[in-house]
Amino acid sequence: MIVRRHKLTMRIVLALPLLQLLSWRQTAAFTGPSLLPRNDHTVTTMTSSTRLYSAVSAPPTPTKASEISQVDEISPENPLKVLIAGGGVGGLALAKVLSKNPNMAVTVLEQTSEFKRFGGPIQLASNALQLLKVMDEKVYNEICEKFTTTGDKMNGIKDGIRSEWYAKFDLKTPAEKRNMPYTGVIDRPDLQSIYLDNLPAGTVKNGDAVARYEHVESGIGGVKAVLESGNVITGDVLIGADGIWSAVRATMRDAPRRGDGSGATYSGYTLFAGELKYDSFDHGEVGYKVYIGPNQYFVVTDIGNDMYQWYAFLARPPGSADSIEKPEGTSKYLQDIFAGWSDEIHHILKATQEHEIEQRDLYDRPPSVMKSWTDGRVALLGDGIHAMMPNLGQGGCQAIEDAFVINQELSEATKRSEVVSKLQNYQRRRLIRSAAVQGLSRFASDIIIRGFDTPAKIVRDENGIRFENFNYAGIVTRMLQPILPIFFVVQFNFLYDGWENKRSVDLASALGFLLVGGLIATLSVGTLGEAGLGVGLGADAVFGTEGLLDFDAIVSSIQDFF
Numbered sequence: 001m002i003v004r005r006h007k008l009t010m011r012i013v014l015a016l017p018l019l020q021l022l023s024w025r026q027t028a029a030f031t032g033p034s035l036l037p038r039n040d041h042t043v044t045t046m047t048s049s050t051r052l053y054s055a056v057s058a059p060p061t062p063t064k065a066s067e068i069s070q071v072d073e074i075s076p077e078n079p080l081k082v083l084i085a086g087g088g089v090g091g092l093a094l095a096k097v098l099s100k101n102p103n104m105a106v107t108v109l110e111q112t113s114e115f116k117r118f119g120g121p122i123q124l125a126s127n128a129l130q131l132l133k134v135m136d137e138k139v140y141n142e143i144c145e146k147f148t149t150t151g152d153k154m155n156g157i158k159d160g161i162r163s164e165w166y167a168k169f170d171l172k173t174p175a176e177k178r179n180m181p182y183t184g185v186i187d188r189p190d191l192q193s194i195y196l197d198n199l200p201a202g203t204v205k206n207g208d209a210v211a212r213y214e215h216v217e218s219g220i221g222g223v224k225a226v227l228e229s230g231n232v233i234t235g236d237v238l239i240g241a242d243g244i245w246s247a248v249r250a251t252m253r254d255a256p257r258r259g260d261g262s263g264a265t266y267s268g269y270t271l272f273a274g275e276l277k278y279d280s281f282d283h284g285e286v287g288y289k290v291y292i293g294p295n296q297y298f299v300v301t302d303i304g305n306d307m308y309q310w311y312a313f314l315a316r317p318p319g320s321a322d323s324i325e326k327p328e329g330t331s332k333y334l335q336d337i338f339a340g341w342s343d344e345i346h347h348i349l350k351a352t353q354e355h356e357i358e359q360r361d362l363y364d365r366p367p368s369v370m371k372s373w374t375d376g377r378v379a380l381l382g383d384g385i386h387a388m389m390p391n392l393g394q395g396g397c398q399a400i401e402d403a404f405v406i407n408q409e410l411s412e413a414t415k416r417s418e419v420v421s422k423l424q425n426y427q428r429r430r431l432i433r434s435a436a437v438q439g440l441s442r443f444a445s446d447i448i449i450r451g452f453d454t455p456a457k458i459v460r461d462e463n464g465i466r467f468e469n470f471n472y473a474g475i476v477t478r479m480l481q482p483i484l485p486i487f488f489v490v491q492f493n494f495l496y497d498g499w500e501n502k503r504s505v506d507l508a509s510a511l512g513f514l515l516v517g518g519l520i521a522t523l524s525v526g527t528l529g530e531a532g533l534g535v536g537l538g539a540d541a542v543f544g545t546e547g548l549l550d551f552d553a554i555v556s557s558i559q560d561f562f
């Protein structure tokens with residue numbers, strides 16, 4: 001225990017001088033994920049209709065490296081050729097905003113041969129919605145038409161056994177104060193089709209994955225995307241928006257896409273998700289609720305049109321979908337696991353049919369602080385660089401923030417020779433913020449599953465006084481109750497204030513994470529152990545865990561901001 005406390009103190013002590021060092025140069029949510037993304041994370045399809053879009057064309061044909069423009073100046077006559085590997089949440093948002101600029105010629109290289117309608121809902125928080133609005137008013141308005149707002153409703157954490165509210169978080173006030181749209185959810189296929197319908201015809205090339213890239217060293221320089229088919233597409237810039245198992249990232253790091261050495265690790269958690277038509281007792285009043293209790297948790301979200309989504313978040317070894325038998329079906333399996341928990345959980349579980357349930361293991365990456373996000377004219381975006389746990393519903397939102405910043409930086413370039421430094425600016429502007437959200441997302445999983453328990457409670461009834469759940473974790477959970485609302489305020493301030501990713505990153509808000517999160521981690525140390533202090537929310541969350549912590553390098557990297 002003494003050793004652990006010492007480590008935590010060291011982390012905060014390390015962080016403080018850094019903040020002091022930087023403060024002279026500048027002043028200085030718990031919301032939920034939705035169903036599965038439409039990509040190779042997805043285990044099962046939930047809806048079947050398939051559609052090809054006007055922005056989509058046949059697989060590309062071979063291109064010669066000499067086709068690259070040899071003119072340094074970027075203009076409508078010699079536009080910057082931007083290749084985007086991956087047409088997911090981030091790739092399509094980037095393609096749309098760049099394609100509005102006559103100085104840009106955009107091609108999306110997507111591995112799937114067609115875009116299918118599956119994937120369930122995704123939560124878009126106020127920070128991402130604000131960006132979507134700024135990037136393209138038409139796309140934003142179309143999103144709003146399909147959107148279900150949850151940020152104006154009651155959201156929060158419930159005691160999973162007693163069904164009482166434990167802590168509520170206010171998503172409405174911080175959005176209103178900043179004149180930002182309310183958080184809500186949209187079906188991934190709807191989001192995708194809005195983008196595809198709004199992209200110029202031929203922008204998206206389907207059916208041939210990017211296998212790797214090569215730099216074009218001759219002439220004015222460029223980059224070649226080598227596709228699985230052997231075809232080569234040449235451009236001025238390549239953005240790796242190809243998700244958690246990114247081939248662009250693997251090339252950049254000279255590492256495998258998956259498995260050992262890939263940098264992506266199994267989080268220790270598996271997720272069961274259900275999506276169904278459901279008549280909830282609190283319909284219209286509650287958007288999102290998390291039921292906490294010992295060693296697991298359960299979430300229910302209103303996703304609009306009388307549909308609900310739930311998920312059960314369990315600590316299990318990888319591959320448990322195949323290794324654990326469920327002879328009576330998944331719903332019954334979960335009902336048994338949540339035996340003794342709230343009737344509200346059992347009611348929705350019983351209402352869910354087997355085909356409405358999916359399971360997937362969750363993988364994430366540590367913040368990539370020590371290794372570059374860019375390699376010359378190549379940069380990584382979204383899950384390709386900062387894949388995170390789904391607890392905050394921010395993975396896609398952070399990919400949208402990346403798209404916004406890449407567009408700003410590339411649009412400022414007047415010459416091809418400026419592109420390398422523009423991409424480096426992008427990394428500098430995004431690094432700390434995305435690392436903090438990544439760390440916070442992992443912290444949220446660890447603290448809820450391993451730190452939280454049913455809160456200790458003194459019950460007075462006709463039989464006298466009873467002390468319920470007066471164990472360490474139960475008492476800590478009760479002690480955290482008044483702290484959590486402060487933590488939520490810090491979290492939403494950080495997320496909503498920083499949506500523009502201005503160069504002077506708001507380190508004060510990041511420090512708020514460290515301090516309030518550190519307090520929570522300290523209280524939870526008996527139940528979280530090293531996980532709470534390590535991956536949790538200490539300095540690692542903001543300053544990274546990839547590779548050895550080279551403090552000098554971090555300081556110099558952050559000093560580049562100013």
Ligand SMILES: Cc1cc2nc3c(=O)[nH]c(=O)nc-3n(C[C@H](O)[C@H](O)[C@H](O)COP(=O)(O)OP(=O)(O)OC[C@H]3O[C@@H](n4cnc5c(N)ncnc54)[C@H](O)[C@@H]3O)c2cc1C
Binds near residue numbers: 393
């Ligand atoms: C269960 C769950 C729930 C979630 N809920 C939310 C939420 O509510 N809100 C939120 O903001 N985030 C959520 N997320 C996270 C979110 O899904 C991701 O962070 C987001 O999709 C990342 O966007 P991306 O564009 O980087 O990658 P992706 O959306 O994964 O897109 C990658 C694209 O690249 C393509 N591709 C892959 N490899 C190649 C290749 N070699 N060549 C060409 N194309 C390739 C894929 O087919 C895909 O189209 C959730 C994640 C999970 C697991």
